[in-house]
Amino acid sequence: MSRAIAGPEIERLIQLLAKLPGLGPRSARRAALHLVKKREQLLGPLAEAMAVARERIVVCSRCGNVDTRDPCGLCTDPRRDDSLIVVVADIADLWALERSGAVSGRYHVLGGVLSALDGVRPEHLTLDALVARASEPAVKEVILALNATVDGQTTAHFITDLLTHLPVKVTKLAHGVPVGGELDYLDDGTLVAAIRQRTGF
């Protein structure tokens, strides 16, 4: 922005908002203006929610999730299944699975996937902690819920090797047709996987 228009306070707000994923300089200006117009309904509550989040949110030292306590609510919930660990690359993946309600076990957030291009090596991920958790006697199965990308699958293979000496079953997510998906729009790899892994009707 070449000229400061509405004072340094709004400029600073715009600059910070523009750092959010999904907001560019133009939409950050629009968001800032919206906030300023809705001062009592939105700007105030959001400022408070952010202050609270900053104050209280911590990373769970056990699974890598974020919560207001450590260990997090998912790690301490007595109704969840201790025999199952679901390994995800990122907290966003954990949230997606948790929204689906499909996971009854615990989670483990790797903090990324191995990537030669991005220079992500095994020591950058929480692999030691995962091996330690998978070694606990209660654990029977580790589900590798990683993206079906080259890096995700490389990481899955790497973890499988790491856990091979442990008495746990290592599984991965099924490939196949997305629910509601149309065959005509699917790529060949997905169709091949869906045919190969077909199930009884």
Added chain:
Amino acid sequence: MSRAIAGPEIERLIQLLAKLPGLGPRSARRAALHLVKKREQLLGPLAEAMAVARERIVVCSRCGNVDTRDPCGLCTDPRRDDSLIVVVADIADLWALERSGAVSGRYHVLGGVLSALDGVRPEHLTLDALVARASEPAVKEVILALNATVDGQTTAHFITDLLTHLPVKVTKLAHGVPVGGELDYLDDGTLVAAIRQRTGF
């Protein structure tokens, strides 16, 4: 969201972020996660910037702009031309014009445009204040910088009628080919206007 995943604090942050223009529920989650991950670099500063904005930003009682003082910096800047008032529908339009650097005068924010469909009537806009400002002896010209939409142009005509008894020149923005625009992609109305309002080379 069917289940609360990472505690009520993050859920509240996500819900509030989703109210920003340009962010839906999914991108609000992504933004919240980004904020939580960048607690010191982004979440803290943004919480503070919002608290400051909430505390200090006011609407200028003269022109309708937002600033930390009333009258705002644009209204009190002694270098600006008191003989010219640029009328805009919204603060966003004021910011766009101010970024362009094309305006040397003062602004007047209407707070919208007349719209039969949306039920916006003259009394909802700051028209009385505009007439009062345009009646000041220093004012020589009022530029109607309104959108080239039906509602914008209706509003422009309405204002022209309001100001007709005053000794001020009322002008509007030129229509024509956008700078960098290609003729082939322009609509007929713009091309007709660009031909009609052609200028000397």
